[in-house]
Amino acid sequence: MEKGKNFVIGVYDEETVLMSAVEEIRSKGVKIHEVYTPYPVHGLDNALGYSYSNLPIAAFLFGICGTITALTMMIWMLGFDWPMDIGGKPHIPLPAFIPITFELTVLFCALGMTGTFFVASNLNPWSTPNMFDPRTTDDKFVIAFDLASTKQDSAQLKSILSETGASEVTTKSLEN
């Protein structure tokens, strides 16, 4: 989000009011910029028409990287770099490699997925997240319209928000 953009904000008190407001606003064809909630609201993703996250694909790829790293490391170390005779087993005993392969797969997958999630949702340490109303971390719900990307003007958007049950309606511009 760039500096100086103008937004119309509606604050809602109840989850159920918010849900029906989102459905009504979208049915009118008005583009919602984003909805802010203090906790995950079941069904909100669907109501907003969000497509499903691609995070599992990232997780799978990180996992595969872990598998390959573990196997390559162990096969190279015990099979080629420094072969040892352990209990008469072959130098590359695959069953014995499985636990470490599993652990590294899970480790790469978990760390990679967490990192990807933070970067993708703008939660990385060097970013300052935009917050239209600090009460969305406590007990309020916010629907935000981006004036630059909606066809309606500020007054129309405000009346839509009031009609759908918003307790407060304001205009805000982002400073950071």
Add this chain to the structure above:
Amino acid sequence: MAHHHNTSVNLDEKFVFSSEIKKKLFILIGVGVILTIIGVFLAKYQEDHAHAEHHAQAVATSLVADAHADAHATEAPVHGEVDAHGSEAHGAEAHGTEAHGAEAHAEGGHHEKPVWAKRLIKDLWQNNIFFAGIAAMGIFFVAFNYVAWAGWSAGIQRIPSAFGNYLWVAAPLTLVLFIVFGHDLFHWTHDYLYNPKDPRYDELLDGKSAFLNNGFFIGRTVVYFGLWLFSWTTLRKYQKNEDIAADAKWWHKSVVTSAFFLIFFGVTSSMSAWDWAMSMDPHFFSTMFGWYVFASWFVTALAFITLIVVVLKDNGYLSIINENHLHDLGKFIFAFSIFWTYVWFEQFLLIYYANIPEEVGYFVQRLKTDAYTPMFFLTLFLNFFFPFLVLMTRGSKRLGIMLKIVCVVVILGHWFDFYMITTPPVLGQNGGLDGIFLFLELGLGMIFVGVFLFMVLTALAKLNLIAKNHPMIQESVHHDVF
């Protein structure tokens, strides 16, 4: 989306076990009977005409690379002898080629049944313990959902709840098979093993005889079935009362009964696995075995639950069920397929790594022989790689057709897993996949599936299909998974 589903939900459904479905099941059982009979004749014919051919097999004594094992022990024995002779195993040439598996103890003494008969008996036992366990796992599913105060599963509760009805078949069948065919299935049932004057005296088994003896075995089996059936009939009674009068007290009573059942089941699920499956290889023991069999039973039960839910849904029942419930059932199958693999592999890895003769014999017989090696890897593919890769994505877990495919594969895979557990101790090197397998084993499997489904659907038709007065039924109606 959950918000739209509750409009079309009908909680007052009742499953009708129509004559049409019954006819289909009878056809399944009938075809199974015909295939089994053909299989028996084929097996008998093959045996009569190929008697001269000896099934001698070169069997290693170790799971370590062949380069080590082949040097000294190409003709070493398999079952029993490995342990009994301990350190002599490497000099086992004295026992010659006859020392393999089932025939090792046949010489002299009692009458030995022909291989085809033993094969039939073994197949009966394999299917019997497989389906007995699945039925018990149905009760287990209902019980832990009660104890966890789970709401999402209230809508499908009656399907696993009906599984217990099959125990009325499994309990007498288990006892009859053991009493009539005990000597064929369980090496440890022979009296001569415990007579020090007999040349076949087995010191190791004599040491286990306080636990492994006919009386105690039968007593334990009666206790397992007694406890399971008692818990099941109690839970069913409460469910029936709940259907008649909406009162949360039946749910509270069910939670208490379930908690007691879970305590008993924690012990009896493992012990029944030791008794019915592990003691077929009486010299072998593994502390993981109970959990391994538990995992196999449980994931198969989950597959049966899911399959029945999807098929009922396809036939217009279960309006309460949507893709969110299927998603959770899919996650269950996915998770417990991995759990099975974890336990299965844990058991294998420790035995492989330690390479101690009395433990390793179990896997040598299954992994290093022509008869069983293909199926050993087949079970790993069907029970792990297939469900793992297919059910990995969110979409496939929410799709009825994908679940149906995976469920059938998982059920088949774990049926093969039970084949792997039960066959080598009884048939030695005479087991494995062959042409007759498509008749005898498949036919008998069809009979058991038919009888199992018949008992389950009978029970399913007795109560409401949906637990409409379950205190958390609304949670199930509004269930929503991201």
